[in-house]
Amino acid sequence: MAFVEFRDVTKTYRMGDVEVRAVDGMTFDIERGELAVIVGPSGAGKTTVLNMLGGMDSATSGTIRLGDRVVSSLSERELTQYRRHDIGFVFQFYNLVQNLTALENVELASQISDDPLPADEVLAKVGLAERADNFPAQLSGGEQQRVAIARALAKNPKLLLCDEPTGALDYVTGKQILRLLQDTARETGRTVAIVTHNLAFTQVADRVIRVREGRASSVELNAHPADAMSVEW
Template identity: 75%
Template sequence: MAFVEFKDVRKIYTMGEVQVAAVDGMSFEIEQGELVVVVGPSGSGKTTLLNMMGGMDSCTSGSITLDGARVDQFDEKQLTDYRRYDIGFVFQFYNLVQNLTALENVELASQICRNPLPPADVLTQVGLAHRMDNFPAQLSGGEQQRVAIARAIAKNPKLLLCDEPTGALDYKTGKAILKLLQDTCRETGRTVVLITHNSAFCAIADRVIHVKEGKVERMELNAHPQAAETVEW
């Protein structure tokens, strides 16, 4: 059995009389330790898919399995534990706590976990040893995103889920964040799923899932993924 399995997953949002199939029968598998890029146009269901994988949203039908557990059958308590212990999230706009330092932001996350990694070590690993005592407002966008990634990694999650993590960053900074995510995957064997609408990012992935109109259009495996620093877009 694969590490992550989606089988005919649907998510229907009902708004009054209107039904929107945000995810319309997706099936795919992800192996442990892979760097996965999910790519597709705006509105194709990428965020919905990631939110269901991370237990932030439920599916309307189908099955979602992570590491042998049926996430779609979890009750509220199990979902809370799943989000807390198993999943690290990274968002486009960082979502740091503004009145806590970089170190305190990471500590906050590690305090709610079972086997957290030492916050200072993780911040050092993402290149922020010298910025630990700074508040988010004193950091650049790229540095804030590094803190957000450190916060997610410090939880020692089974899955690191990133929704457009470079979306708010300039070219050079975005590339550095991409490299950090690729290095995290390579060096720690952590499974990383990265959403983007930039198809240039596909080259760095082990697996690429192309989504379109709520469906998996196709899936590719890269035998030789490119190093993030060499990708141009």
């Protein structure tokens, strides 16, 4: 059994009389410790998949598992625990609390986890020890995204989910973030899933899940993933 199992999952949104099939029979696996990249065009269903994996949205049908948990069968209450303890989420636009410092943003996340990593150590790990007392508005976009990654990592999550984590960043900063995510999977053995429409990311992934119109059109394993810093786009 794979660490993450997505089996024949559908997600239908109803808007008045119109039904939108955001995910239409999606099946894929992700093994523990892998860096998985979920890639596909706009509207393919990538964010919907990530939200369902993270317990922020429910599947209409199908089965989603993480380890020994059947995420798709959890109650609201269990989902809250799942989001809190098992999942780290990195958003496209950071979502930091503006009136808390970098360190306080990370602490906020570690406080709700029952197996957190020390906030200051995680902040140092993403290269921001010196900026611990700065507020988000005093940080560059790349620094804010690194705080957001530190916040997710400090929870010590079983699965780190990142939705277009470099979408708002310039080229060089984007590469640094990609390297940080690759190092996280390699050095800590945590499982990382990145959603992107940037095809260059597929070169660094252990597993590439291509999605199109709500389905996984292919799943490939990279025998020799490239180093994030060597990839160009």
